[in-house]
Amino acid sequence: MNVLALNAGSSSLKVALFAIDARGEACLARGEVERIAEDKGRLALKDGEGRVLAEDDAAAYPDHVTALHAAFDALDGASLPRAEVVGHRFVHGGPEHSAPARVDAELRASLTALVRFAPLHLPAELAVLDATAARSPGLPQVVCFDTAFHRTLPEIAERFALPRDLFDAGVRRYGFHGLSYEYVVETLGAAVLGRAVIAHLGNGASMAAVKDGKSVDTTMGLTPAGGLVMGTRVGDLDPGVVVHLMDHHGCGARELEALVNERSGLLGVSGTTSDMKALLEASPHDGRAALAVDMFAYSARKFVGALAAVLGGLDTLVFTGGIGERAAPVRERICRGLGHLGVTLDAERNARADACVSPEKSACRVLVVPTDEERMIARHAFRLL
Numbered sequence: 001m002n003v004l005a006l007n008a009g010s011s012s013l014k015v016a017l018f019a020i021d022a023r024g025e026a027c028l029a030r031g032e033v034e035r036i037a038e039d040k041g042r043l044a045l046k047d048g049e050g051r052v053l054a055e056d057d058a059a060a061y062p063d064h065v066t067a068l069h070a071a072f073d074a075l076d077g078a079s080l081p082r083a084e085v086v087g088h089r090f091v092h093g094g095p096e097h098s099a100p101a102r103v104d105a106e107l108r109a110s111l112t113a114l115v116r117f118a119p120l121h122l123p124a125e126l127a128v129l130d131a132t133a134a135r136s137p138g139l140p141q142v143v144c145f146d147t148a149f150h151r152t153l154p155e156i157a158e159r160f161a162l163p164r165d166l167f168d169a170g171v172r173r174y175g176f177h178g179l180s181y182e183y184v185v186e187t188l189g190a191a192v193l194g195r196a197v198i199a200h201l202g203n204g205a206s207m208a209a210v211k212d213g214k215s216v217d218t219t220m221g222l223t224p225a226g227g228l229v230m231g232t233r234v235g236d237l238d239p240g241v242v243v244h245l246m247d248h249h250g251c252g253a254r255e256l257e258a259l260v261n262e263r264s265g266l267l268g269v270s271g272t273t274s275d276m277k278a279l280l281e282a283s284p285h286d287g288r289a290a291l292a293v294d295m296f297a298y299s300a301r302k303f304v305g306a307l308a309a310v311l312g313g314l315d316t317l318v319f320t321g322g323i324g325e326r327a328a329p330v331r332e333r334i335c336r337g338l339g340h341l342g343v344t345l346d347a348e349r350n351a352r353a354d355a356c357v358s359p360e361k362s363a364c365r366v367l368v369v370p371t372d373e374e375r376m377i378a379r380h381a382f383r384l385l
Contacts (some may be wrong), residue, residue, distance in 0.1 A: 003016050005378045007087075008125045010121065012374075018378040033061055068131050085139070092176075147174040171222060183372050193318070227303065229296045229299040232267045270286075293330070293333070317338075342363025344358055
């Protein structure tokens with residue numbers, strides 16, 4: 001089966017085409033449309049061997065639908081096999097959806113009600129879903145919910161300390177980056193992971209405590225704004241700060257939403273950028289950049305300790321996501337001070353980003369696993385159909 005995976009971000013659209021059978025999958029093509037809604041976007045598409053099939057640095061993509069059609073045109077122009085099913089990443093499944101599902105009229109209607117849970121992400125994802133249906137009527141589509149992996153949370157972890165009627169209305173911890181966590185668990189296996197903390201660190205960042213291959217706690221909550229310090233998101237925040245901003249700074253709901261999601265985190269602390277690579281380069285001569293990096297690592301270190309307490313110990317610490325996979329100095333700063341959990345790094349292995357960056361026979365293995373959400377989406381679509 002030829003499966004096309006679509007992964008719509010806030011300003012990007014990732015695409016990947018896989019040929020899948022019962023023995024495994026082969027990537028036929030992978031690409032991305034970046035800088036959606038900016039003056040100048042970028043499209044790149046490569047085959048499974050990394051050879052360029054299409055590239056455009058001049059076109060503008062005002063919205064995700066335009067980006068989708070450009071990606072489909074690039075795939076068609078490369079004479080690749082036609083997709084027989086399309087799988088989509090959906091950030092939020094709300095309280096009703098706990099597994100991938102094939103899209104029909106009933107499901108499509110129910111997805112609209114989820115927008116209230118993720119208003120920054122779901123409108124674009126729904127637009128991509130509808131544009132795909134309009135372009136290829138009859139092509140089966142599957143939605144994969146990023147929150148589904150965390151539906152195994154026990155109530156003690158899932159609930160906020162709020163009245164029961166709010167919990168029943170869906171105000172609870174959902175967790176995110178579930179497709180990334182699923183990929184790591186399938187790649188390594190539950191037995192190898194043991195009691196594990198998986199750190200998905202990128203512009204959006206979260207961690208999950210995993211036991212027996214299942215999520216038992218995670219750092220993000222009702223929305224992807226909570227937990228760790230992130231690129232532009234504040235992470236965990238005293239709710240009294242929100243009340244203070246409303247009472248004394250005249251902030252309304254939309255302004256607060258922009259503050260906690262778009263103007264905070266690494267960008268807010270540094271005052272310059274949310275890009276970790278740029279911050280690391282600037283840190284030696286820019287105190288605010290250095291502080292932003294230190295706060296990111298400090299926040300992550302605290303959550304490793306907290307999730308290890310939930311697990312009753314730590315057998316494996318996994319780094320994944322763009323920062324987790326590529327920023328050796330950040331891995332080192334996070335692990336510094338976690339020796340009481342058996343976490344140590346081998347400096348040379350860490351600098352090379354080896355699969356295992358801890359010394360031999362360490363009490364806690366520290367691993368670097370490149371994630372592949374698109375491959376996980378394709379697997380779900382194949383298994384479902």
